[in-house]
Amino acid sequence: MRKFFVLAMWLFLASAANALELDGEFTQGSLIRGKAPSQTQIWLNDKALKVSQQGYFAFGFGRDAKLQHELKWVDVDGKTQVKDIVLHKRDYQVQRIEGLPPKMVTPPEEVLARIKQDNRQVAQARKMDDDRIDFMQSFIWPSDGPISGVYGSQRVLNGQPKRPHFGVDVAAPVGTPVYAPADGVVTLWVPDMYYSGGTMIIDHGHSISSTFLHLHAGHVKVGDRVKQGQLVAEIGATGRVTGAHLDWRMNWGSERIDPELLVPPRN
Numbered sequence: 326m327r328k329f330f331v332l333a334m335w336l337f338l339a340s341a342a343n344a345l346e347l348d349g350e351f352t353q354g355s356l357i358r359g360k361a362p363s364q365t366q367i368w369l370n371d372k373a374l375k376v377s378q379q380g381y382f383a384f385g386f387g388r389d390a391k392l393q394h395e396l397k398w399v400d401v402d403g404k405t406q407v408k409d410i411v412l413h414k415r416d417y418q419v420q421r422i423e424g425l426p427p428k429m430v431t432p433p434e435e436v437l438a439r440i441k442q443d444n445r446q447v448a449q450a451r452k453m454d455d456d457r458i459d460f461m462q463s464f465i466w467p468s469d470g471p472i473s474g475v476y477g478s479q480r481v482l483n484g485q486p487k488r489p490h491f492g493v494d495v496a497a498p499v500g501t502p503v504y505a506p507a508d509g510v511v512t513l514w515v516p517d518m519y520y521s522g523g524t525m526i527i528d529h530g531h532s533i534s535s536t537f538l539h540l541h542a543g544h545v546k547v548g549d550r551v552k553q554g555q556l557v558a559e560i561g562a563t564g565r566v567t568g569a570h571l572d573w574r575m576n577w578g579s580e581r582i583d584p585e586l587l588v589p590p591r592n
């Protein structure tokens with residue numbers, strides 16, 4: 326699946342003096358990280374991007390992002406530069422399952438309020454838009470174990486398309502350590518959400534975050550500053566799951582991006 330993509334690359338746009346460097350795979354689900362001369366203003370499709378004092382910035386594309394985008398910036402000479410970005414379209418796995426009992430397809434009425442509350446808490450935690458640039462680090466896998474689920478895949482149950490799967494699943498026994506994939510700040514830890522069980526969010530700056538689902542235990546608390554490689558949690562089988570695994574998701578704001586594109590290939 327990964328061989329489909331070209332390797333991560335640095336792209337140098339414009340002339341050397343005004344260079345804007347972009348790192349990432351130009352594909353749906355990708356996080357693109359970049360460096361510009363300091364004080365550069367940058368827009369993606371006319372939305373102003375957050376640019377750090379040193380000129381670091383990032384932007385992400387969701388699962389079904391359109392393929393044509395426009396990056397615009399004002400260079401050091403005050404000239405507006407425009408660059409088209411064309412994304413590679415991805416194919417996602419679709420699995421159709423028929424004949425399931427209806428209660429497996431729709432959650433029971435009495436838990437709907439709880440699910441809403443869970444979603445509100447998660448959305449709130451992902452709202453942080455901090456100046457830290459932890460996201461510029463080379464991300465590492467948070468856990469050892471084989472990949473048992475990939476970003477973008479979707480199940481159609483009794484003809485009803487379910488929400489696509491937005492994380493990468495790592496299958497490993499309950500208690501397997503989970504490490505911070507990059508530096509960050511813990512913005513959420515709830516041990517018992519309805520779908521996702523033990524749920525932790527680590528913010529990497531500029532509204533880029535990692536979310537870990539189905540955790541058995543958390544070893545840090547909200548507000549903690551964590552370092553890459555630090556033990557933060559343990560893999561579990563909490564929430565609605567069929568077995569122990571870590572579901573690692575990543576966001577750029579509300580855009581859901583594919584964590585697997587940021588770490589070395591693994592089978």
Ligand SMILES: [Zn+2]
Nearest residue numbers: 474492494572
């Ligand atoms: Zn999963």
